[in-house]
Amino acid sequence: MTDSPQIRFAQPEDFPAIVELGADVFTPYGCYRETILNWLNTAGIRSLVACRQESFCGAVIFGFFNEEDHFVTEVLAVEVAGAYRRTGVGRALMRAMIGHVTDISQIYPVLSLRLSTAETNHPALSLFGSLGFRPTGEDAGRYDGGQRIIRMEYGLPQTPATRAVRRFVAEQDS
Numbered sequence: 001m002t003d004s005p006q007i008r009f010a011q012p013e014d015f016p017a018i019v020e021l022g023a024d025v026f027t028p029y030g031c032y033r034e035t036i037l038n039w040l041n042t043a044g045i046r047s048l049v050a051c052r053q054e055s056f057c058g059a060v061i062f063g064f065f066n067e068e069d070h071f072v073t074e075v076l077a078v079e080v081a082g083a084y085r086r087t088g089v090g091r092a093l094m095r096a097m098i099g100h101v102t103d104i105s106q107i108y109p110v111l112s113l114r115l116s117t118a119e120t121n122h123p124a125l126s127l128f129g130s131l132g133f134r135p136t137g138e139d140a141g142r143y144d145g146g147q148r149i150i151r152m153e154y155g156l157p158q159t160p161a162t163r164a165v166r167r168f169v170a171e172q173d174s
């Protein structure tokens with residue numbers, strides 16, 4: 001059995017490895033080097049890294065975005081280096097991210113946890129599906145590489161904060 005990776009919040013010294021890996025693995029979908037660097041330096045965007053014996057294995061980047069009276073969380077990228085694939089790193093990163101977002105949603109009204117992936121990305125679709133993400137069915141267009149974009153959402157547990165916002169929104173709409 002392979003050891004669980006260590007997961008921790010990324011530090012600025014991790015950024016070059018995250019950017020290089022992302023620029024490489026997302027090449028089929030477009031040019032992401034600048035985009036990932038910008039994400040890492042944007043307030044409200046967080047990243048977790050996975051390491052084994054101090055070696056960088058991969059990362060997940062996710063952001064909290066303020067939409068009027070609530071937050072939505074978007075998983076912007078999850079990436080695992082080739083040598084560490086299929087050893088549980090992607091799943092460990094995603095689980096840690098979901099745990100963090102769930103903790104935050106106890107305090108702040110985080111109404112949704114969403115992501116995008118390509119319809120051709122079978123490893124990612126399988127990973128996200130196995131964690132409980134479900135396709136939203138919306139038409140989100142295509143990546144620069146031409147692949148159709150699949151939007152998926154994870155059902156965050158309802159908390160007092162999210163219930164209050166949902167009540168408020170329902171009252172405004174009625």
Ligand SMILES: CC(C)(COP(=O)(O)OP(=O)(O)OC[C@H]1O[C@@H](n2cnc3c(N)ncnc32)[C@H](O)[C@@H]1OP(=O)(O)O)[C@@H](O)C(=O)NCCC(=O)NCCS
Nearest residue numbers: 025077078079080085086087088089090091123124126127
């Ligand atoms: C998608 C990705 C993050 C998965 O990371 P990983 O560390 O290899 O995944 P894990 O070892 O944790 O596997 C978790 C699950 O993912 C799925 N999976 C991973 N690789 C797979 C493959 N080659 N084929 C089919 N399913 C696969 C399986 O459901 C797997 O569960 P299982 O091992 O019980 O069958 C990795 O392949 C990657 O970095 N791809 C390039 C970047 C990318 O496409 N990111 C996703 C879009 S943002």
